[in-house]
Amino acid sequence: MSTTTSSPLLINDYQPPARSVWRTLRNSFAHRGFAIGAVLLLIILFGALFAPWLAPYDPYTQDVMLRMKPPVWMANGTWDYVLGTDKLGRDYLSRLLYGARISLFIGFSAALISGVIGTIMGLLAG
Structure with missing residues (x-):
């Protein structure tokens, strides 16, 4: 009598099928959030990158005659200053676009620096 023995399939031998990047991205976009x-x-990235061309005014120029202009959707609001002006007469839309550049730079820099520090600490820890 002959018996055939085969090696059992181990859990460690299992490899899930490879998924393409596009399929993963498509599945991620299926979630509304x-x-x-x-x-x-x-x-935000588009507005920050193209702020010099999208901003209607210089964000640092002050004009006291234009101070506290309301946004376009309020009474007396004009399309010249879509989001209005502050108490120094600076355009809010221009300041928002240029401020996004600084905020994104700080956010990405913090993530990059923490990743580098974490990698170095992980390598040193073994």
């Missing part, structure tokens, strides 16, 4: 966050991040 991810899609909304990704679109908002892209809009």
